[in-house]
Amino acid sequence: MTAQFAQYLVTGLTVGAVYALVALGFSIIYNASQVINFAQGEFVMVGGMCSVWLVDQGVPLPAAVVLAVAAAALLGLALEKFAVEPARGAPVVTLVIITIGASILLRGLATLVWDKKIHALKPFSGEAPLQVGGAVVLPQSLWVLGVTLAVVLLLSWFFGRTLLGKALLATSHNRLAAQLVGISVRNVMLLSFSLSAALGAVAGILVAPITFTSWDVGVMLGLKGFAAAILGGLGSGAGAVLGGMVLGIAESMSAGYVSSAYKDAIAFVILLAVLVFAPDGLLGRRVAERV
């Protein structure tokens, strides 16, 4: 009973960590532009597919990881520069539709550059499972959790301690005021998109050995990342992490104890229930509307 519970918990945390990384990407872009970037999931796909492909070409894994993350970051930059920036001032829904167009385009490109097959990345440090408190833990799970933790710490240092990070936050609170004190909103946008893309790619690479990767993995992971960001409170970093974890655990518990066919449905029911009671997510800030 408890061993089973521990097992579901470990699975949930691993998946949740991936959702958290994707959710962080959603929140960073949302803070910079108020836009939900529906192409976020494609960065996850690009990270996974690109690293698999590089490893197949004989590139050592660490180098492949760095190159794949860099490639995704460049794509994020390009998305901002060539699709979001030219539509500046358009209604938010229009921008959202542009990112949906971008996600279709990227999926199409992935099938051209690579293929429509399912690929797996070799686990970073072997496949021999570990026993932790009655649960079987894959070494790759530890990689997922460890890297996510490191990324979260790095991000909180970046946003809390560095001038650049503070500039990003300032822009999200008040665009005009940020502009007035000399922050370049353009650069903030570019940085936010590439940072989010890099985060997505990291998530995609980390799970590629566990859940495999293919040209269309981004759809579901993007959706879950969006759900996690909303659950935690859009724009809140801690919320994104919390939202990801809650969603991951909810899914794995419902798959284990209720029904695996309904695991996604139950996760969404929980999400809806939370929103009914906390309309701005678990940690979202409610801004009193000034009239």
Add this chain to the structure above:
Amino acid sequence: MSRTAPGFAQPAAHRIRGPAALALCIALLPLAFANNYYYEVAVLVGLNAITCVGLNLLVGYAGQISLGHAGFFGLGAYGSAILTARYGWPPLGALVAVTPGVAALAYLIGRPILRLKGHYLAMATLGMGVIISIVIATEDRWTGGPDGMSVPPLSVFGFTLQGERAWYWVVGGCLLLAVWLALNLIESPVGRALRALHGSEVGAEVAGIDSARAKLMVFVVSAVYASAAGSLAAHYSGFITPSKVTFFHSIELVTMVVFGGMASVFGAVAGAAVLTMLPQFLTLFKEYETVVFGAVMMGTMIFMPRGLVPSLATLFADRGPSKVPP
């Protein structure tokens, strides 16, 4: 009356001219149809257009997003399918029973959900759509699961509707009705209230508009449009699978609305037409199809951020002869 300003007498004329033009289009289009395939695509366009006209009332006019309308389309489709195929109901009876059922469900779901705003509402409706699609794909005893189920043809009083051509006229008529009802709604006090709460929710509230009730009402109306289109689609194709109930189809529907032009009934029709036909043309591009589709979508939205119909209308208004002088 002595005082007639431009735009003053327009709504009434507009309400007649628009549907008349659409009716003419529907009547004349078959002249250009070379074979049944054209009719088939046209029927698909019509069914999507009906859904989009309803969705546009919610998204374009009232300013409330829904990323779950494929769910209502699916409920209509499967509701009709199950009642007719499994219980032997007459198709029309099923339609008449299913539509209010979906309306009631939309009411129950909408009540808590529509208090959410912006992206939170988007997520909640998306979640609703995903839940519906999972239920449909899982409850295979009723729905046939992922393999789908077959649906008897639409028959009314012993007369069975068969073939693309017959369906073309029925769907064309339904689309015309859908457009007419929507235009009436928009130009009525109810429609004004919806547009007002899009313009300023506080402004609308202090004018006496119960914004929660108004949002809920238009949500239900848009769900009814989707459900009715779904019922028709099920009988038309004779076989349904959960693919039309997915999150993709919901996104596709909103994309059609925004692409054609929000807050424009004919924009919704145009968006449905272009985005339904585009993939048919793009098969020319073979494996580049998806890439071109994504690029066209992005390009259009970047260069016509307000959508096809409003952007083109402004273009012609600026170029062409100036509007009726006062």
Add this chain to the structure above:
Amino acid sequence: MSLLRVERMSKEFGGVHAVEGLDFAIEPGAVFSIIGPNGAGKTTLINLLTGVYKPSAGRILFAGRDLTGRAPYEFAAAGMARTFQNLQVFFNMTALENVMVGRHLHERCSLAAAMLRFPSLARAERACREYAVGLMEFVGLGEHVGARADSLSYGALKRLEIARALAAEPKLLLLDEPAAGLNQTETQGIDALVTQLAARGVTVVLVEHNMRLVMGVSHEILVLDYGKKLAQGDAATVGNDPRVIEAYLGAGVA
């Protein structure tokens, strides 16, 4: 009986007491003015009186009913209409439609009647349109009847909001700085309009910085300072109150 009664009303925004412990009553037919320096809590008070904000404490009774905690549309239904210091115009509609929305409470229209466009509805719409045109002429917007709201000047939008509020035929009309941001000629026009409304016997709550107008039209003046009542009374009482004079000179507003 008073038309509106406020009891011990307070509003707090995360520690800021925007309005604190206010008590007052408004008599039917009166022009009730609220004055005070910027940030005194005048707009917050108007928002509380119309249900846009929920009070942190206290009660509002209007036309004999306790409306505390109700939604703004219920305040409207009870007979209140207002304008906003920061415009809340429906920019996605025409100017005329903005005013027609103001008629909302007087139009009974079911969904079926709307979608099927019953003949009775067509008649009611014509009447509504004519009423709205009449009001636009009354507030001096006669030539903008067919214009889109987003093509109107700031001064015209201020008038448009007044017309929209009047369209509801309210028992109580609340105007929050109707002349703020306007030039001198426009200000005089608005002042004339307010005087005209007062003369018609409409009950008005007026927030206004133009002292000449306030002293001229008000039956009762409430002076706010840091959310608290500094003084209340007719023009003469308030104008001679040393605390009022001090607060105004102290705040640098003559």
